[in-house]
Amino acid sequence: MVTGGAGFLGSHLCERLLEDGWQVTCVDNLVTGVPTNVADLRQDDRFRFLQHNVSEHLELVGAIDAVVHFASPASPVDHERHPIHTLKVGTLGTHNMLGLARAKGAVFLLASTSEVYGDPLVHPQSETYWGNVNPTGPRGVYDEAKRAAEAFTMAYHRAHGLKTRIARIFNYVRPAYAFE
Numbered sequence: 215m216v217t218g219g220a221g222f223l224g225s226h227l228c229e230r231l232l233e234d235g236w237q238v239t240c241v242d243n244l245v246t247g248v249p250t251n252v253a254d255l256r257q258d259d260r261f262r263f264l265q266h267n268v269s270e271h272l273e274l275v276g277a278i279d280a281v282v283h284f285a286s287p288a289s290p291v292d293h294e295r296h297p298i299h300t301l302k303v304g305t306l307g308t309h310n311m312l313g314l315a316r317a318k319g320a321v322f323l324l325a326s327t328s329e330v331y332g333d334p335l336v337h338p339q340s341e342t343y344w345g346n347v348n349p350t351g352p353r354g355v356y357d358e359a360k361r362a363a364e365a366f367t368m369a370y371h372r373a374h375g376l377k378t379r380i381a382r383i384f385n386y387v388r389p390a391y392a393f394e
């Protein structure tokens with residue numbers, strides 16, 4: 215199962231998973247994704263598309279091996295347009311998807327981001343660096359949501375023994391969007 219599977223990265227991941235022989239359920243509410251990203255994949259009967267907001271409860275029938283949680287607006291333009299949505303999908307959405315993974319005995323993978331470092335004071339950042347984040351700035355909705363998502367993921371791992379993975383996708387150059 216891939217959340218955010220109709221987005222830029224998620225749709226390529228769905229394609230790759232199908233190529234590798236998996237059955238793929240893509241869950242996406244199309245807030246920033248587009249149906250054309252997965253139009254070709256929908257010809258494959260091993261691919262299932264569900265339009266759903268993962269910040270809301272989701273029950274799925276059948277087995278799931280892995281929940282790959284990519285759902286989140288990713289660009290600063292999208293955070294500015296959807297600030298509350300961005301916070302909800304990183305927090306409530308991550309909690310919901312961890313619960314689903316736990317119920318199914320699935321591995322959980324979170325797509326996190328180098329934005330968890332905020333405006334880092336250390337270059338390059340290593341996993342031992344904890345960042346320099348402004349929670350009240352316009353980017354805070356994304357940075358803090360992803361930090362909470364990582365904390366939820368580790369909490370499920372520690373409290374419930376859930377098999378979890380966190381991938382921090384790096385933007386080496388912090389894009390100069392028009393927030394400042």
Ligand SMILES: NC(=O)c1ccc[n+]([C@@H]2O[C@H](COP(=O)([O-])OP(=O)(O)OC[C@H]3O[C@@H](n4cnc5c(N)ncnc54)[C@H](O)[C@@H]3O)[C@@H](O)[C@H]2O)c1
Nearest residue numbers: 218220221222223243244245246247267268285286288383
């Ligand atoms: N693209 C990058 O350079 C980059 C860098 C770091 C991290 N990431 C992370 O990778 C993931 C995918 O990024 P992307 O560039 O493909 O973004 P994207 O906006 O193209 O895709 C995100 C997808 O998530 C869906 N989505 C958002 N909120 C949802 C919700 N509540 N319920 C269901 N679906 C929802 C959107 O409709 C969209 O299809 C994100 O979690 C992002 O934070 C991306």
